[in-house]
Amino acid sequence: MRRVTLPEIGTFEAWRDQARALLAAGIRPEDLLWQRGEGDADLFAAPLPPLTGGDITVPRGFVDLARQVVWHSDPERFARLYALLWALKSDRKLLEDRGDARVARLNRLAKEVGRDRHKMTAFVRFREIGDPGANRRRFAAWFEPSHYILEPTAPFFVKRFGDMDWSIFTPDLSAHFLGGDLSLAPPAPRPDLPDDAAEDLWRTYFRNIFNPARVKLKAMQAEMPKKYWRNMPETALIPEMVASAHARAREMAEAAPSLAPKRAEAITERLRSDQAMARPDDTGQSLKTQLAACRRCPLWENASQAVPGEGPADAALMIVGEQPGDHEDLTGRPFVGPAGQLFDRVAERAGLTRSSAYVTNAVKHFKFQPRGKRRIHQAPNRGEVSHCRWWLDMERETVRPKLILAMGATALESLTGNRRDLLKRRGGIETLADGTPIFVTVHPSYLLRLPDAERTMAEAQFESDLREAMAYLDSL
Template identity: 75%
Template sequence: MRRVVLPEIGTFEAWRDEARALLGAGVPPEEVLWNRGAAEADLFAEALPPVRGGAVTVPKGFVDLARLVVWHRDPERFARLYALLWALGHDRRLLEDRGDPRVDRLRRMAKEVSRDRHKMTAFVRFREIGDPAATRRRFAAWFEPSHYILELAAPFFAKRFGDMDWSIFTPDLTAHFDGFEIRFAPAEARPDLPDDAAEELWRTYFRNIFNPARLKVGAMQAEMPKKYWRNLPEAPLIPELIAEAQSRAQAMAEAAPSLPPIRAERITERLRAPEAPVPVGDREALLTGLAGCRRCPLWQNATQPVAGEGPLDAALMIVGEQPGDQEDLAGRPFVG
């Protein structure tokens, strides 16, 4: 029995090289035990000299699959990948068989890793830890992913926040970026990050864009699972906003006009008339068209459309995510 211990940093490249050598040397899956990081001695495995196999080729789809699966937390992920790699040597089309349990299991693992990476890019919250007056500001964040995805997700943050130095700490690994390269280091204890004055502004914004009439708790928790709440500054507001949603929505309904507004007659006339393109620069025609729009169901729970304001040739445009309850009642943006 051969034991392979993979490093915690550069795991994919290490697994790829080991799997390539084992496959080229004809070592079957049942003769290999895989571990990541410091592994305890195994009575049935021994660290044999590295094998030197010949060149092997695999479908590109398998490489893409392995680049995700190696970061899964399942301790059998390396063995499962190598078993499929071995099987592909006998059936090159096996990867296309979605009904094969080996392929199905690995694809589901890859999907879980990909989803976890997406959640990390959405829910990491940086706090400033350096001198705000410095040429390059420095930030840090703590995040608890479901899988070992920091090495996979770090390039996104380097591209997105390339103008600042940052560190991301997780229970498994740490990443540091200095503007030129990403450096990975062993995991550290959760740092004591300072309070961020901008978080209060963010909570104010979050509270004001929360529309109780469109609340769907199940959908919200599917996109923002509770496991991430303890590291989000807006999370303490969520239970209160959910509890108040029904009464706030009822208040919005009661505040709505009891009689059809004057514009209803214009909307009715427009619906009877054939559609015509809105002339460029004709604001009145734009507002009329917006008021009568029924191309999606968003109008059903709204009191009225909320159009933009300002000159049509403005050099700067501010786009809001959605009208809040005060904007919906007033018909004007950014008044909540």
């Protein structure tokens, strides 16, 4: 057994150089005992003789991983890193195996170090210890990290506080930035740091960002663990602020204005104006004219025109499909393409007179993908269905049908908010929030996609659906 002793300052570079030399020498992980600092010597481990580094290449990801893990407080971290390095000789892709226990353990250690470094940058509180009249003011701070992170984190404070001199003391090491130079030193006893004017600034800031209506102690302690509280001036306020949170929240609610501010009135008036423009008015402006100007979603950009519904304004039956197809987009009328023609044939056999129904689609613009000279139908997504629901609601409000025939999943989603299990819901009656019943069936385009051998039976079932819908309408 050989003992490898690493320095407390420059630990990563020392581990990297030793690991490279050990790997080149072919020394196996189980033959090594690693330690940081002299500590207590192991009676059964001999010092490692001088070794020369070898020409070793490793994946970049391993170097980044090691740069974090070496600062962890786990006493086995160096051995774990070297064992993984040894395994990488025979499996260069081992780091990509998230199921490997060695990789998972080291990644977890790296995340814990990263989290600890983040806490340090957030929770260090400097106090002024120098002469305020000096050319460079001097500050100091005491911090107690969970891991050996002062050395890799000190450069952050150099960049953030490069215009002042400072020292950060920890139980492990001390960092000093004096005259623009950073140095690391052995640990020193915790200094007796005086209060200064910044203490009150921290308290004022914390008191102003504290929201008494949203007190969540567990969430707060997850982000600001209690181990850091004694070194942060603002945390002394927490017990009193938590105790008075309920009363303060009630006072805030009672002091809230009962009338909306003036700017809210202007916004509300603009919304009323937009809504009025979107509805048919007393001058007889048609829904079709307003729909032509719709820009609620991007589908209008490529479509030839919006396709409104058509039929009697007092129709007892409203038929809702998915969206216009190629033929509908060119003619501006719903259900005139192949699916519409199939619907007309089946509806006639079922005794449904199309001219007596109001026929429309859940989405009013044609969504397609160009393919040569053809335009291939694309199903509208949830956002497009949601945006276009405005127009379908306007049509429902105008027509006020006794029954709605929902054909296909898109129509079902637009009307009920749920497109799942269409075939299980087929043939059933569902009721909307306003009490309007809907009869669920498939879309005629579904029949067109079936093989010829299956289409005859499917058409018969679709015809049966339409007969049931008409029978239900007659019963109303």
